[in-house]
Amino acid sequence: MSLESMVREVFTAKFGEAPAFIVRAPGRVNLIGEHTDYNDGFVFPMAINRATWIALRPRADKRVLAISLDMDDQREFSLNDLRRPADADWIDYLVGVAWALRERGYALRGWEGVAAGDVPIGAGLSSSAALELVTARAFFEVSDFEWDAAAMALACQAAENNWLGVNCGIMDQMISAAGVEDRALLIDCRSLETTSAPLPADTAVVILDTGTRRGLVDSAYNERRKQCEAAARHFGVSALRDVDETAFAERGHELDELSRKRARHVVTENERTLRARDAMRSGEAAALGKLMIASHISLRDDFEVSSPALDAIVDCANAEDACYGARMTGAGFGGCAVALARVDSAEAFAERVSAAYKSATGNQPTLYITRASRGAETVHP
Protein backbone atom coordinates (compact mmCIF):
# COMPACT_ATOMS: atom_id res chain seq x y z
CA MET A 1 0.00 0.00 0.00
CA SER A 2 1.30 3.49 -0.75
CA LEU A 3 2.05 5.80 2.17
CA GLU A 4 -0.64 8.14 0.92
CA SER A 5 -3.31 5.41 1.16
CA MET A 6 -1.93 4.29 4.49
CA VAL A 7 -2.18 7.69 6.21
CA ARG A 8 -5.60 8.21 4.60
CA GLU A 9 -6.95 4.87 5.83
CA VAL A 10 -5.58 5.12 9.34
CA PHE A 11 -6.87 8.68 9.58
CA THR A 12 -10.35 7.63 8.47
CA ALA A 13 -10.43 4.71 10.89
CA LYS A 14 -9.25 6.85 13.79
CA PHE A 15 -11.24 10.05 13.22
CA GLY A 16 -14.36 8.63 11.58
CA GLU A 17 -14.14 10.73 8.41
CA ALA A 18 -11.80 11.25 5.48
CA PRO A 19 -8.86 13.65 6.04
CA ALA A 20 -9.37 17.26 4.96
CA PHE A 21 -5.80 17.40 3.64
CA ILE A 22 -2.91 15.11 2.78
CA VAL A 23 0.49 16.78 2.66
CA ARG A 24 3.97 15.43 1.94
CA ALA A 25 7.59 16.63 2.03
CA PRO A 26 10.57 14.72 0.62
CA GLY A 27 14.06 13.78 1.78
CA ARG A 28 17.02 14.71 -0.41
CA VAL A 29 20.28 13.63 -1.89
CA ASN A 30 22.98 16.15 -2.70
CA LEU A 31 24.65 15.63 -6.09
CA ILE A 32 27.48 18.09 -5.44
CA GLY A 33 28.29 21.13 -3.28
CA GLU A 34 29.07 19.60 0.12
CA HIS A 35 29.82 21.59 3.26
CA THR A 36 29.33 24.75 1.23
CA ASP A 37 25.88 25.81 2.45
CA TYR A 38 27.07 27.26 5.77
CA ASN A 39 29.78 29.08 3.84
CA ASP A 40 27.09 30.99 1.90
CA GLY A 41 28.04 28.93 -1.16
CA PHE A 42 26.35 26.71 -3.76
CA VAL A 43 24.74 23.29 -3.40
CA PHE A 44 23.12 21.07 -6.02
CA PRO A 45 20.71 18.61 -4.38
CA MET A 46 17.54 16.96 -5.60
CA ALA A 47 14.44 16.01 -3.61
CA ILE A 48 14.03 12.23 -3.69
CA ASN A 49 10.96 10.05 -4.16
CA ARG A 50 10.90 9.20 -0.45
CA ALA A 51 8.92 11.46 1.82
CA THR A 52 7.00 12.03 5.04
CA TRP A 53 3.22 12.23 4.69
CA ILE A 54 0.53 13.61 7.00
CA ALA A 55 -3.24 13.17 6.62
CA LEU A 56 -5.00 15.78 8.77
CA ARG A 57 -7.98 17.93 9.60
CA PRO A 58 -8.13 21.29 11.39
CA ARG A 59 -9.10 21.60 15.03
CA ALA A 60 -11.13 24.38 16.57
CA ASP A 61 -8.76 24.71 19.53
CA LYS A 62 -5.05 25.49 19.73
CA ARG A 63 -3.91 21.88 20.02
CA VAL A 64 -1.94 19.61 17.73
CA LEU A 65 -2.48 15.87 18.01
CA ALA A 66 -0.23 13.67 15.89
CA ILE A 67 -0.05 9.93 15.43
CA SER A 68 3.21 8.57 14.03
CA LEU A 69 2.82 5.20 12.32
CA ASP A 70 6.61 4.85 12.13
CA MET A 71 7.05 5.42 15.87
CA ASP A 72 3.80 3.68 16.80
CA ASP A 73 3.09 6.63 19.05
CA GLN A 74 0.48 9.32 19.62
CA ARG A 75 1.39 12.72 21.12
CA GLU A 76 -0.18 16.13 21.52
CA PHE A 77 0.75 19.64 22.49
CA SER A 78 -0.80 23.06 22.88
CA LEU A 79 0.26 25.93 20.65
CA ASN A 80 -0.14 28.13 23.72
CA ASP A 81 2.42 26.16 25.67
CA LEU A 82 5.39 25.14 23.54
CA ARG A 83 8.10 23.48 25.62
CA ARG A 84 11.70 23.10 24.69
CA PRO A 85 12.80 19.46 25.02
CA ALA A 86 15.74 18.22 27.07
CA ASP A 87 16.11 15.26 24.71
CA ALA A 88 14.56 15.66 21.28
CA ASP A 89 11.87 13.15 20.36
CA TRP A 90 9.91 12.97 17.08
CA ILE A 91 7.13 15.25 18.35
CA ASP A 92 9.70 17.96 19.16
CA TYR A 93 10.25 18.47 15.42
CA LEU A 94 6.59 19.44 15.16
CA VAL A 95 6.76 21.60 18.29
CA GLY A 96 9.95 23.24 16.99
CA VAL A 97 8.37 24.12 13.65
CA ALA A 98 5.34 25.59 15.45
CA TRP A 99 7.69 27.63 17.64
CA ALA A 100 9.74 28.89 14.65
CA LEU A 101 6.64 29.84 12.65
CA ARG A 102 5.18 31.67 15.64
CA GLU A 103 8.48 33.48 16.23
CA ARG A 104 8.19 34.74 12.66
CA GLY A 105 4.71 36.09 13.28
CA TYR A 106 2.60 33.39 11.60
CA ALA A 107 -0.75 32.88 13.32
CA LEU A 108 -1.24 29.13 13.68
CA ARG A 109 -4.32 26.98 14.12
CA GLY A 110 -4.47 23.50 15.64
CA TRP A 111 -4.83 20.24 13.71
CA GLU A 112 -4.86 16.50 14.20
CA GLY A 113 -3.49 13.87 11.91
CA VAL A 114 -1.59 10.73 11.03
CA ALA A 115 2.04 10.75 9.83
CA ALA A 116 4.19 8.13 8.10
CA GLY A 117 7.34 8.26 6.01
CA ASP A 118 9.87 6.23 4.07
CA VAL A 119 12.94 8.45 4.30
CA PRO A 120 15.34 6.23 6.27
CA ILE A 121 16.12 7.85 9.63
CA GLY A 122 19.75 8.70 10.38
CA ALA A 123 21.02 7.73 6.93
CA GLY A 124 21.87 11.28 5.88
CA LEU A 125 18.89 11.64 3.52
CA SER A 126 17.26 14.43 5.57
CA SER A 127 14.39 12.67 7.25
CA SER A 128 14.41 15.56 9.76
CA ALA A 129 13.97 18.20 7.08
CA ALA A 130 11.15 16.11 5.56
CA LEU A 131 9.36 15.97 8.92
CA GLU A 132 9.87 19.69 9.48
CA LEU A 133 8.62 20.74 6.06
CA VAL A 134 5.62 18.42 6.12
CA THR A 135 4.72 19.93 9.49
CA ALA A 136 5.01 23.45 8.08
CA ARG A 137 2.78 22.36 5.20
CA ALA A 138 0.19 20.98 7.62
CA PHE A 139 0.11 24.32 9.48
CA PHE A 140 -0.14 26.14 6.17
CA GLU A 141 -3.26 24.18 5.20
CA VAL A 142 -5.17 24.83 8.42
CA SER A 143 -3.94 28.39 9.08
CA ASP A 144 -4.09 31.50 7.01
CA PHE A 145 -0.69 32.45 5.62
CA GLU A 146 1.14 32.41 2.29
CA TRP A 147 3.41 29.53 1.34
CA ASP A 148 6.83 30.79 0.40
CA ALA A 149 9.34 27.96 -0.01
CA ALA A 150 12.39 29.94 1.13
CA ALA A 151 10.58 31.44 4.15
CA MET A 152 9.36 27.98 5.17
CA ALA A 153 12.84 26.50 4.76
CA LEU A 154 14.33 29.25 6.94
CA ALA A 155 11.72 28.70 9.65
CA CYS A 156 12.36 24.94 9.62
CA GLN A 157 16.12 25.51 9.75
CA ALA A 158 15.56 27.79 12.76
CA ALA A 159 13.57 24.98 14.42
CA GLU A 160 16.48 22.63 13.84
CA ASN A 161 19.14 25.15 14.99
CA ASN A 162 17.40 26.81 17.91
CA TRP A 163 14.82 24.32 19.13
CA LEU A 164 16.47 20.96 18.44
CA GLY A 165 20.02 22.26 18.85
CA VAL A 166 21.41 20.94 15.55
CA ASN A 167 23.64 23.44 13.81
CA CYS A 168 22.78 22.60 10.16
CA GLY A 169 22.93 24.87 7.11
CA ILE A 170 19.98 25.66 4.83
CA MET A 171 20.40 22.98 2.13
CA ASP A 172 18.19 20.20 3.50
CA GLN A 173 15.21 22.36 4.37
CA MET A 174 15.48 24.37 1.16
CA ILE A 175 15.48 21.36 -1.17
CA SER A 176 12.68 19.66 0.79
CA ALA A 177 10.66 22.87 0.38
CA ALA A 178 11.53 23.71 -3.21
CA GLY A 179 12.38 20.44 -5.03
CA VAL A 180 11.32 20.12 -8.68
CA GLU A 181 10.19 16.90 -10.33
CA ASP A 182 12.87 15.27 -12.52
CA ARG A 183 15.30 18.10 -11.87
CA ALA A 184 18.14 18.93 -9.51
CA LEU A 185 18.22 22.36 -7.90
CA LEU A 186 21.21 24.66 -7.79
CA ILE A 187 20.76 26.72 -4.63
CA ASP A 188 22.67 29.89 -3.90
CA CYS A 189 22.76 29.58 -0.11
CA ARG A 190 23.33 33.31 0.34
CA SER A 191 20.39 34.66 -1.68
CA LEU A 192 18.36 31.41 -1.64
CA GLU A 193 17.87 31.85 -5.36
CA THR A 194 17.32 28.52 -7.09
CA THR A 195 17.89 27.31 -10.66
CA SER A 196 16.69 23.88 -11.68
CA ALA A 197 18.35 21.64 -14.25
CA PRO A 198 17.31 18.25 -15.64
CA LEU A 199 19.60 15.31 -15.03
CA PRO A 200 21.54 14.30 -18.15
CA ALA A 201 19.51 12.02 -20.44
CA ASP A 202 19.90 8.29 -19.85
CA THR A 203 21.32 8.67 -16.34
CA ALA A 204 20.01 7.45 -13.00
CA VAL A 205 20.90 8.72 -9.55
CA VAL A 206 21.72 5.82 -7.25
CA ILE A 207 21.96 6.29 -3.48
CA LEU A 208 24.47 3.94 -1.86
CA ASP A 209 23.84 3.60 1.87
CA THR A 210 26.98 2.19 3.50
CA GLY A 211 24.94 0.88 6.44
CA THR A 212 27.36 2.67 8.79
CA ARG A 213 26.43 5.52 11.15
CA ARG A 214 28.86 7.66 13.11
CA GLY A 215 28.00 9.29 16.40
CA LEU A 216 30.60 12.05 16.37
CA VAL A 217 29.26 13.73 13.27
CA ASP A 218 27.75 16.70 15.16
CA SER A 219 30.95 17.74 16.90
CA ALA A 220 33.04 17.23 13.76
CA TYR A 221 30.49 19.29 11.79
CA ASN A 222 30.62 22.16 14.28
CA GLU A 223 34.41 22.04 14.26
CA ARG A 224 34.47 22.30 10.44
CA ARG A 225 32.13 25.27 10.59
CA LYS A 226 34.43 27.06 13.03
CA GLN A 227 37.48 26.33 10.89
CA CYS A 228 35.71 27.76 7.84
CA GLU A 229 34.64 30.89 9.72
CA ALA A 230 38.19 31.45 10.93
CA ALA A 231 39.55 31.04 7.39
CA ALA A 232 36.97 33.54 6.08
CA ARG A 233 38.09 36.06 8.72
CA HIS A 234 41.64 35.59 7.57
CA PHE A 235 40.62 36.57 4.04
CA GLY A 236 38.66 39.53 5.44
CA VAL A 237 35.31 38.29 4.07
CA SER A 238 32.07 37.31 5.77
CA ALA A 239 32.08 33.79 4.31
CA LEU A 240 34.35 31.59 2.17
CA ARG A 241 31.85 32.01 -0.66
CA ASP A 242 33.65 35.31 -1.31
CA VAL A 243 37.04 33.67 -1.87
CA ASP A 244 37.57 32.47 -5.43
CA GLU A 245 40.34 30.25 -6.75
CA THR A 246 42.50 33.24 -7.73
CA ALA A 247 42.24 34.86 -4.30
CA PHE A 248 42.97 31.50 -2.72
CA ALA A 249 46.03 30.97 -4.91
CA GLU A 250 47.36 34.39 -3.91
CA ARG A 251 46.80 34.20 -0.16
CA GLY A 252 46.00 30.61 0.78
CA HIS A 253 49.63 29.95 1.76
CA GLU A 254 49.28 32.43 4.65
CA LEU A 255 46.96 29.98 6.43
CA ASP A 256 48.18 27.13 8.61
CA GLU A 257 48.02 23.76 6.87
CA LEU A 258 44.75 22.55 8.37
CA SER A 259 42.87 25.80 7.69
CA ARG A 260 44.31 25.86 4.18
CA LYS A 261 42.94 22.39 3.45
CA ARG A 262 39.51 23.21 4.85
CA ALA A 263 39.31 26.46 2.90
CA ARG A 264 40.62 24.84 -0.28
CA HIS A 265 37.80 22.31 -0.16
CA VAL A 266 35.14 25.00 0.11
CA VAL A 267 36.66 27.24 -2.56
CA THR A 268 37.11 24.41 -5.07
CA GLU A 269 33.77 22.79 -4.22
CA ASN A 270 31.88 26.00 -4.98
CA GLU A 271 33.69 26.15 -8.30
CA ARG A 272 32.90 22.49 -9.06
CA THR A 273 29.24 23.04 -8.19
CA LEU A 274 28.94 25.88 -10.68
CA ARG A 275 30.71 23.78 -13.29
CA ALA A 276 28.28 20.95 -12.52
CA ARG A 277 25.45 23.30 -13.42
CA ASP A 278 27.06 23.95 -16.79
CA ALA A 279 27.61 20.22 -17.34
CA MET A 280 24.00 19.52 -16.46
CA ARG A 281 22.72 22.27 -18.72
CA SER A 282 24.58 20.81 -21.65
CA GLY A 283 23.67 17.25 -20.69
CA GLU A 284 27.27 16.12 -20.21
CA ALA A 285 27.02 13.15 -17.89
CA ALA A 286 30.73 12.33 -18.12
CA ALA A 287 31.76 15.86 -17.12
CA LEU A 288 29.32 15.83 -14.21
CA GLY A 289 30.63 12.45 -13.07
CA LYS A 290 34.22 13.73 -13.08
CA LEU A 291 33.24 16.68 -10.91
CA MET A 292 31.57 14.30 -8.45
CA ILE A 293 34.74 12.19 -8.26
CA ALA A 294 36.85 15.31 -7.63
CA SER A 295 34.39 16.40 -4.95
CA HIS A 296 34.83 13.14 -3.10
CA ILE A 297 38.62 13.38 -3.17
CA SER A 298 38.43 16.92 -1.79
CA LEU A 299 36.01 15.87 0.99
CA ARG A 300 38.23 12.91 1.82
CA ASP A 301 41.64 14.58 1.75
CA ASP A 302 41.07 18.29 2.41
CA PHE A 303 37.87 18.47 4.44
CA GLU A 304 38.42 15.05 6.05
CA VAL A 305 34.77 14.12 6.51
CA SER A 306 34.70 10.80 4.65
CA SER A 307 35.14 7.37 6.30
CA PRO A 308 36.62 4.01 5.27
CA ALA A 309 33.12 2.70 4.49
CA LEU A 310 32.26 5.73 2.33
CA ASP A 311 35.61 5.52 0.53
CA ALA A 312 35.05 1.81 -0.07
CA ILE A 313 31.57 2.16 -1.54
CA VAL A 314 32.66 5.11 -3.70
CA ASP A 315 35.61 3.06 -5.01
CA CYS A 316 33.33 0.08 -5.75
CA ALA A 317 30.94 2.36 -7.66
CA ASN A 318 33.66 4.16 -9.60
CA ALA A 319 35.14 0.80 -10.68
CA GLU A 320 31.97 0.03 -12.68
CA ASP A 321 31.70 0.90 -16.37
CA ALA A 322 28.10 2.00 -15.83
CA CYS A 323 29.20 4.70 -13.37
CA TYR A 324 29.96 8.27 -14.46
CA GLY A 325 31.03 9.26 -10.96
CA ALA A 326 30.32 8.69 -7.27
CA ARG A 327 30.96 10.61 -4.07
CA MET A 328 29.96 10.74 -0.42
CA THR A 329 26.87 12.88 0.14
CA GLY A 330 25.58 14.81 3.18
CA ALA A 331 27.57 15.59 6.31
CA GLY A 332 29.83 12.52 6.02
CA PHE A 333 31.54 10.11 8.45
CA GLY A 334 29.03 7.41 7.47
CA GLY A 335 25.63 7.28 5.85
CA CYS A 336 25.30 7.51 2.09
CA ALA A 337 27.19 8.05 -1.12
CA VAL A 338 25.58 9.03 -4.41
CA ALA A 339 26.40 7.80 -7.92
CA LEU A 340 25.45 8.94 -11.39
CA ALA A 341 24.99 5.79 -13.48
CA ARG A 342 23.73 4.80 -16.92
CA VAL A 343 20.00 4.32 -16.59
CA ASP A 344 19.82 1.13 -18.66
CA SER A 345 22.33 -0.65 -16.40
CA ALA A 346 21.36 0.97 -13.09
CA GLU A 347 19.85 -2.21 -11.61
CA ALA A 348 22.87 -4.34 -12.50
CA PHE A 349 25.15 -1.56 -11.28
CA ALA A 350 23.39 -1.47 -7.91
CA GLU A 351 23.67 -5.24 -7.53
CA ARG A 352 27.34 -5.34 -8.45
CA VAL A 353 28.30 -2.45 -6.16
CA SER A 354 26.32 -4.01 -3.35
CA ALA A 355 28.13 -7.33 -3.68
CA ALA A 356 31.59 -5.79 -4.12
CA TYR A 357 31.16 -3.46 -1.13
CA LYS A 358 29.83 -6.23 1.06
CA SER A 359 32.74 -8.50 0.30
CA ALA A 360 35.27 -5.66 0.78
CA THR A 361 33.92 -4.43 4.12
CA GLY A 362 31.52 -7.01 5.53
CA ASN A 363 28.84 -4.28 5.82
CA GLN A 364 25.37 -4.71 4.38
CA PRO A 365 24.61 -1.76 2.10
CA THR A 366 21.22 -0.59 0.81
CA LEU A 367 21.00 0.83 -2.70
CA TYR A 368 18.18 3.00 -3.98
CA ILE A 369 17.67 3.98 -7.58
CA THR A 370 15.95 7.28 -7.11
CA ARG A 371 14.05 9.96 -9.01
CA ALA A 372 13.85 13.69 -8.39
CA SER A 373 10.50 14.60 -6.85
CA ARG A 374 8.60 17.78 -6.04
CA GLY A 375 9.20 19.61 -2.78
CA ALA A 376 6.66 20.01 0.04
CA GLU A 377 3.11 19.97 -1.32
CA THR A 378 -0.53 19.19 -0.72
CA VAL A 379 -1.72 16.14 -2.64
CA HIS A 380 -5.31 16.19 -1.38
CA PRO A 381 -7.73 17.81 -1.91
Ligand code: GLA
Ligand atom coordinates in the same frame (compact mmCIF):
# COMPACT_ATOMS: atom_id res chain seq x y z
C1 GLA B 1 24.20 18.24 6.59
C2 GLA B 1 23.61 19.61 6.92
C3 GLA B 1 23.55 20.49 5.68
C4 GLA B 1 24.91 20.53 4.97
C5 GLA B 1 25.47 19.12 4.79
C6 GLA B 1 26.88 19.13 4.24
O1 GLA B 1 23.33 17.56 5.73
O2 GLA B 1 22.30 19.46 7.45
O3 GLA B 1 23.12 21.78 6.02
O4 GLA B 1 25.81 21.35 5.65
O5 GLA B 1 25.48 18.40 6.00
O6 GLA B 1 26.90 19.62 2.94
